[in-house]
Amino acid sequence: MxxxxxxxxxxxxxxxxxxxxxxxxxxxxxxxxxxxxxxxxxxxxxxxxxxxxxxxxxxxxxxxxxxxxxxxxxxxxxxxxxxxxxxxxxxxxxxxxxxYQTRSRNDIDKMFAEITDTIKNIKNPHIKSLLSNIFDDAKFAEDFRNASAAYTVHHSYLGGLLEHTTEVLAIAKTLIKRFPKLNKDVLFSGAILHDIGKVFEFEVGTTVTIRTEGKLLGHIFLGTEYIKNKAPKDIPADLLNEILHLILSHHGELQFGSPVVPMTGEAVALNMCDKTSSQTNMAYRSIFENNATEEFTEYHRQLGTELYRSPYQNDLMNEDIPF
Ligand SMILES: [Fe+2]
Ligand SMILES: [Fe+2]
Known part of the structure; x- marks a missing residue:
């Protein structure tokens, strides 16, 4: 042992x-x-x-x-x-x-409960039944809880997809208070569903690896296809299109793998929530991981910079950790 x-x-x-x-x-x-x-x-x-x-x-x-x-x-x-x-x-x-598995430091049950509680509060019956069709499937729920959000870039560990999804959802919940005419049910379902294709894209063993299916098809396609297959028969086509648009456009730009750019208020918001979570995670892990003490991190390729380790960081430690 x-x-x-x-x-x-x-x-x-x-x-x-x-x-x-x-x-x-x-x-x-x-x-x-x-x-x-x-x-x-x-x-x-x-x-x-x-x-x-x-x-x-x-x-x-x-x-x-x-x-x-x-x-x-x-x-x-x-x-x-x-x-x-x-x-x-x-x-x-x-x-x-x-x-040997690196896993999220947050409690997986509590994070998952945040997803299921949000689904319970969705008012639109079609969106609610779409989310229930997906998350009531015990095998899918288990795979989603253990999935990684990446194999190197951000949240690349067991529970990383759940951690990223709850972050995106929390940011969306804050944002919606300032923009009350955005459709809450659409935005929250987009936050929950936007990266579900990653359940099929990556394999989480001692390290995270990309599956052939993931490499060839990518999580945007895999997620969109899965959601389409799970959509309730009576969901209005235009409503389903709005949700699929959130998944398809969430990377924000064609050069980042989205086939379309965000064209609804909710899609613009979701792209920003996604970016906030992923980039903050990259910076955070780079600065605080492995108890490194150098003043600056190594050059971070995705963020395009080195990051500064502030000597004041412990003074500002936030004890109000959500999970
Ligand atoms: Fe994504
Ligand atoms: Fe994401």
Whole structure:
């Protein structure tokens, strides 16, 4: 049974036979052309980067992301963050999956209850029965609770889709108070449904991987198709179109994968709610993950910048956490 977790590792520790999931594995070379391997290991408490230098390669088996491995090595510090120097690496076949899966820090039952409570309060009977047709299916509900919202970019962990969906919904609930003529039932159903195609797009194991179906079809198509199939027979066609439009346009721009741009007030609002949740999550995880202490994060490709770690951040800690 796994005893030592990444959150417990300290500089100077020597580890022997400890197990982690491989998140990233790539052969590389120094400027002098000496080969080395860049690796990132994970468990349910976090991730740590590592290096296998050329002298240690003979004792390290070749692995791929998703494998669970047993390692020997020492914990060093490089540019303000812990790094593992591996001296031995072998693949493990027998392990408890839950120890290695990164999951949402929020309570999955409470987040899911927020979705079902919102569905209960939907007034339009057609929208309500569409949502019930989808979420009353126990198999779908279970898959939705465990799904990831991405495989690298944002909310990329077990429960990540639920976390992202409840964030989008909470932002939509705030927004609607300021724009009372927007259709609440349409906007909230769009918030709940906009990324459901991700249930079919990704596979959540020790790491999140994209399925062939997800790669070929994408979550916008997969979600739209699923919603169309679950629509009640008596839903007016124009109402269903408005909901499908929210799903199809939620990425906001054609270059981000949406086949149409937002053309209703609710669609414009949903695109902004989606962006707020996903981009804040990216920045937040980059700044606060893995107890890094450097003043700036590494360059964040999606956000197009490094991010500053404010020395005042602990003074401002928000204790009013929703879940
Ligand atoms: Fe999306
Ligand atoms: Fe989204």
């Amino acid at each position: 796994k005893q030592l977790f990444i959150q417990d590792l300290k500089k100077g520790d020597t580890i022997f036979g400890e197990s982690f999931a491989v998140k990233y594995y790539k052969r590389s070379a120094t400027r002098n052309n000496k080969p080395f391997i860049d690796i990132e290991l994970a468990d349910k408490t976090g991730t740590i980067r590592g290096k296998i230098w050329s002298d240690d390669m003979a004792n390290c088996k070749e692995v791929v992301p998703g494998d669970v491995v047993s390692v020997n090595g020492t914990i060093e510090e490089f540019q303000g963050r812990l790094q593992l120097r591996l001296t031995n690496l072998s693949k493990l076949r027998d392990f408890n999956l839950e120890d």
